[in-house]
Amino acid sequence: MAKLNKGNYSANADGEQERLELQAEYLRDFDLKVFTQALDRFSIYPSFGLDLGCSRGYATFNRFSEFSSFKRVSGIDIDSISLDYAAKRAENEQISYRFRQASLEGEAFAEVLAEELSSITEPVFVWSAFVFHFFSDPVSVLKVIREGLPKGSVIAIRTIDDSTPIVHPNPNRLLERVALRDYSSPHDLSRRIHARKLTEQLQAAGFENVEMVSETILSSGMDAQEKEEMRLIWFSFYRQVALRMAEEFENSQRETFLRDYDQIVEEQKAIFQRDDFFMFANLFAGIASV
């Protein structure tokens, strides 16, 4: 079974699922605002919803279930481990959502979409959170989706723009080296600022009435736990990058590198708790119609 291991990202790396779960909880209000805005485009609320790149369903279950019109929801992801979790959760909680494995970038995706929509004639709602920035050719993927959807369908895509600067005491520039590794190829650099390209990509794929929804999260006013959660959501996944970098060292150097990295992360935790600490993060989603 295929597992996602794209460049520097692995959905099943240590801690990444916990981070995704926290992130989904954190972004729920924003997502529900996006859902509401997107669903307002329908004259009759849709009964079929698709979540593309659903992972374990952290941003599936408690989004779609808020809108009673959805009678059928399908989640699609490339990662079989995540899908098994999602399916088990649906079974345990007696939720009728279905999950299936496919690559959105794969040649067979048009067929998968056609199968999912085979008995559907009315417009549908398509949701995708933090997935499209991974693709080297998002417009092609969007075109396949647009061509497969019934007229009047609406897509909403939450994506990233990670240009958040934070100031840090940084011995040996270790954090920078790890962060820069994640930005080291033109594609990685480009995916980190995907939100600012989404409007054009949706238009290039033939979607109509494209709008962006955004919100800025400020650390000021947050309590200690909220600040720690902000740190975990935006920075903890760099540890999988550090682990990958560590593989390039000899044993003893590897241990030192990871020990130093973990030490700096401890300092980072403390910095986030300082009264003079400030960070903001921007959330973005694009909504468009067929």
Ligand SMILES: C[S@@+](CC[C@H](N)C(=O)[O-])C[C@H]1O[C@@H](n2cnc3c(N)ncnc32)[C@H](O)[C@@H]1O
């Ligand atoms: C950062 S996670 C986001 C998961 C979920 N949407 C959320 O917001 O919690 C990215 C997801 O996209 C999936 N993914 C990446 N490339 C994919 C592809 N080509 N086809 C289908 N899913 C893909 C990964 O397996 C992973 O579950």
